[in-house]
Amino acid sequence: MSKSSELPIVPADGCCAPLSGPPLTEDEAAELAKVFKALSDPVRLRLLNMIASVPGGEACVCDLTGPFELTGPTISHHLKVLRQAGLIEGERRGTWVYYRAVPGALTRLSGLFALPSLAPA
Amino acid sequence: MSKSSELPIVPADGCCAPLSGPPLTEDEAAELAKVFKALSDPVRLRLLNMIASVPGGEACVCDLTGPFELTGPTISHHLKVLRQAGLIEGERRGTWVYYRAVPGALTRLSGLFALPSLAPA
DNA sequence: TCACTGCCTAGACAGATGTCAAATTAGAAG
DNA sequence: CTTCTAATTTGACATCTGTCTAGGCAGTGA
Numbered sequence: 654m655s656k657s658s659e660l661p662i663v664p665a666d667g668c669c670a671p672l673s674g675p676p677l678t679e680d681e682a683a684e685l686a687k688v689f690k691a692l693s694d695p696v697r698l699r700l701l702n703m704i705a706s707v708p709g710g711e712a713c714v715c716d717l718t719g720p721f722e723l724t725g726p727t728i729s730h731h732l733k734v735l736r737q738a739g740l741i742e743g744e745r746r747g748t749w750v751y752y753r754a755v756p757g758a759l760t761r762l763s764g765l766f767a768l769p770s771l772a773p774a
Numbered sequence: 775m776s777k778s779s780e781l782p783i784v785p786a787d788g789c790c791a792p793l794s795g796p797p798l799t800e801d802e803a804a805e806l807a808k809v810f811k812a813l814s815d816p817v818r819l820r821l822l823n824m825i826a827s828v829p830g831g832e833a834c835v836c837d838l839t840g841p842f843e844l845t846g847p848t849i850s851h852h853l854k855v856l857r858q859a860g861l862i863e864g865e866r867r868g869t870w871v872y873y874r875a876v877p878g879a880l881t882r883l884s885g886l887f888a889l890p891s892l893a894p895a
Numbered sequence: 896t897c898a899c900t901g902c903c904t905a906g907a908c909a910g911a912t913g914t915c916a917a918a919t920t921a922g923a924a925g
Numbered sequence: 926c927t928t929c930t931a932a933t934t935t936g937a938c939a940t941c942t943g944t945c946t947a948g949g950c951a952g953t954g955a
Binding site: 672673674675676677679682683685686689690692693694695696697698699701702703705706754759760761762763764765766 | 803804813814824887
Binding site: 726731747 | 914916
């Protein structure tokens with residue numbers, strides 16, 4: 654779980670070049686697109702929402718499968734996509750696997766939609 | 775252009791149920807997913823970025839085709855997707871068609887990524 | 896009217912994506 | 926060791942998506 658090959662993604666450190674701001678390079682656009690692609694499925698959005706809104710900050714996979722009329726493998730697939738996008742991370746404890754949101758990932762995305770007129774050049 | 779059938783999308787007025795906040799309904803998730811799907815392509819991200827960052831706020835399609843190694847119809851297709859997602863709107867003036875970003879759409883998305891700990895309940 | 900240009904639509908096609916059933920791995924408990 | 930449960934991986938399948946070529950519509954200007 655959480656192999657080192659799953660991290661790239663979210664604009665990275667510097668981040669915060671808003672969409673309305675300076676021109677996006679081809680590479681930046683490609684990387685950003687991966688994150689939005691991960692968010693472009695209703696099931697994944699609800700999964701992320703469930704994980705991010707759980708009181709303790711952690712959700713067990715066993716609790717994430719029930720609310721959907723989908724098989725286990727399908728949920729597992731969606732969780733993997735979110736994980737590979739750097740939006741969530743998972744940890745196995747005993748029999749169960751728990752996921753939590755990567756806080757930096759969400760806040761970084763927030764900056765993308767700022768308007769140039771509201772942000773000091 | 776800009777037929778009335780192209781608007782739905784972005785969470786709408788109330789908006790601002792952050793991803794980390796209250797549970798997303800199935801319908802909300804589906805509608806949000808459409809917007810993210812529109813943003814999930816590198817070409818569309820760069821198109822939106824180009825349109826949103828142009829000084830006058832408007833970009834001519836004729837200026838959007840050059841930077842890509844893609845045919846006109848393909849650019850046209852991507853612009854249509856962005857338009858149907860409510861992110862941009864287009865207007866024909868004489869020979870040329872101009873697109874501009876829908877400002878409310880971008881700012882609305884910004885609120886989705888707020889963290890619960892940072893937002894007053 | 897005719898020709899030319901800018902943009903869009905229609906149709907086709909390869910490749911990506913969401914889903915499931917079956918098989919596999921990891922840990923818990925007899 | 927064996928068995929049971931939780932979660933993932935694999936492989937297959939139908940559908941969706943990005944791209945192109947060909948063709949159509951709108952506006953300009955001779």
